[in-house]
Amino acid sequence: MHAPSLPDRSIEAYATVTDGDRLERLQSLAETLDGVRVLHVNSTATGGGVAELLRSIVPVCVDLGVDTDWLVVDADDEFFEVTKAIHNGLQGSGAELTEAMKATYRDVTERNATEIEDEYDVVVLHDPQPLGTIDRLENAMPNATFVWRCHIDLTAPAAEHLAFVSEYAKRVDRAVFSRAAYRGEIDVPSASVVHPSIDPLAEKNRSLDEGTVAAERDRLDPLSFDAPVVAQVSRFDPWKDQFGTLEAYRRAREAVPDLQLALAGGMAGDDPEGMELYERVAREAVGDPNVHVLTDLPDATVNVLQRESDVVVQKSLREGFGLVVSEALWKRTPVVGSDVGGIPLQVEDGENGYLVAPNDVSGASDGVVALIEDERLRTTFGANGREHVRERFLLPRQLADLLEVFVEALELDG
Numbered sequence: 001m002h003a004p005s006l007p008d009r010s011i012e013a014y015a016t017v018t019d020g021d022r023l024e025r026l027q028s029l030a031e032t033l034d035g036v037r038v039l040h041v042n043s044t045a046t047g048g049g050v051a052e053l054l055r056s057i058v059p060v061c062v063d064l065g066v067d068t069d070w071l072v073v074d075a076d077d078e079f080f081e082v083t084k085a086i087h088n089g090l091q092g093s094g095a096e097l098t099e100a101m102k103a104t105y106r107d108v109t110e111r112n113a114t115e116i117e118d119e120y121d122v123v124v125l126h127d128p129q130p131l132g133t134i135d136r137l138e139n140a141m142p143n144a145t146f147v148w149r150c151h152i153d154l155t156a157p158a159a160e161h162l163a164f165v166s167e168y169a170k171r172v173d174r175a176v177f178s179r180a181a182y183r184g185e186i187d188v189p190s191a192s193v194v195h196p197s198i199d200p201l202a203e204k205n206r207s208l209d210e211g212t213v214a215a216e217r218d219r220l221d222p223l224s225f226d227a228p229v230v231a232q233v234s235r236f237d238p239w240k241d242q243f244g245t246l247e248a249y250r251r252a253r254e255a256v257p258d259l260q261l262a263l264a265g266g267m268a269g270d271d272p273e274g275m276e277l278y279e280r281v282a283r284e285a286v287g288d289p290n291v292h293v294l295t296d297l298p299d300a301t302v303n304v305l306q307r308e309s310d311v312v313v314q315k316s317l318r319e320g321f322g323l324v325v326s327e328a329l330w331k332r333t334p335v336v337g338s339d340v341g342g343i344p345l346q347v348e349d350g351e352n353g354y355l356v357a358p359n360d361v362s363g364a365s366d367g368v369v370a371l372i373e374d375e376r377l378r379t380t381f382g383a384n385g386r387e388h389v390r391e392r393f394l395l396p397r398q399l400a401d402l403l404e405v406f407v408e409a410l411e412l413d414g
């Protein structure tokens with residue numbers, strides 16, 4: 001296990017983006033949790049939504065006075081191939097889980113659990129990767145409350161993968177899902193729902209001065225914002241359907257000949273499939289100078305890409321939540337997204353973007369064209385998107401929901 005380095009965050013800074021009642025509620029929950037030690041465990045310090053959430057939530061908790069640590073599992077590719085198969089299986093289609101794969105999972109989670117030296121009152125295990133640590137931790141910390149924060153949609157899992165994960169999940173004290181429906185059939189003692197959020201003060205989401213925007217636009221050259229741009233920002237992952245986005249772009253280009261497509265994606269440390277998919281997407285894009293496949297962009301560049309694009313697309317086939325949707329809406333960029341997972345919580349069809357069925361390439365293309373061709377519509381949708389995210393998907397709201405779960409689980413008087 002290792003502890004990632006964290007940025008500085010102060011709760012007071014959020015007063016510029018959220019209302020005072022919410023901040024007061026947070027302070028009061030933090031007081032209730034005075035003296036409680038919290039540990040978050042996940043499987044990567046960078047890349048993907050969970051790392052993104054923890055990078056902000058952990059330092060804000062510390063600033064609020066809640067004693068909070070974050071540890072990341074140490075493992076090699078063999079383990080992450082197993083956990084990616086589990087992740088895919090929980091979403092409906094993953095490689096078979098052999099006895100050898102299960103043994104790898106048990107060995108690595110056991111070894112990582114032995115490296116946790118301190119004792120905690122609340123241990124939050126994020127997603128299936130660190131869940132197996134409970135085997136050892138429930139004995140090492142008999143008084144701790146275990147929370148499984150599941151960011152995955154469990155509504156249509158493969159039975160074999162669900163059965164494997166359930167053996168661990170049923171032993172936590174409480175599970176937390178991103179939507180009520182996600183709990184599916186899994187056997188957990190009790191469940192809460194907490195919608196994720198973005199951090200409006202993070203480099204990726206904060207407002208930028210003109211000079212920075214200009215410099216980042218230059219960095220993205222030959223992509224040019226002087227002509228229409230549609231972008232998708234996602235890990236290279238089959239569920240994110242970059243090929244569907246490419247096809248939607250090709251159709252949209254028939255109506256908008258100078259349209260450009262930016263497909264920006266990173267490789268998360270716990271996702272061994274990424275490189276292969278990236279190479280396939282890059283090969284598919286070769287020959288079209290208006291398609292830009294971009295990797296490992298710094299956060300300020302992602303910020304500018306989401307901010308300056310005319311439309312953001314999120315054509316996922318399954319999606320736990322899809323932080324990238326709120327990230328774009330917060331920057332006043334309308335989103336054409338699939339009607340799956342957490343996307344419909346964020347995209348309000350005809351208000352801040354368009355929702356299309358996950359396989360509806362021509363619907364996605366029509367949505368893109370409608371927005372590219374109508375600047376006033378983009379401005380209206382952009383303003384609506386900003387307010388929708390301000391109300392529901394900023395960090396102080398999520399953090400208050402999470403701290404409430406801790407207060408309830410510990411049966412403290414909040």
Ligand code: UDP
Nearest residue numbers: 048049052233234235264265266322323324
């Ligand atoms: N991300 C990034 N650079 C990339 C691709 C993704 O910084 O090239 C970030 C993205 O901005 C978002 C997170 O990774 O903050 C992805 O979270 P999301 O919930 O959308 O999807 P996940 O990867 O967790 O399935």
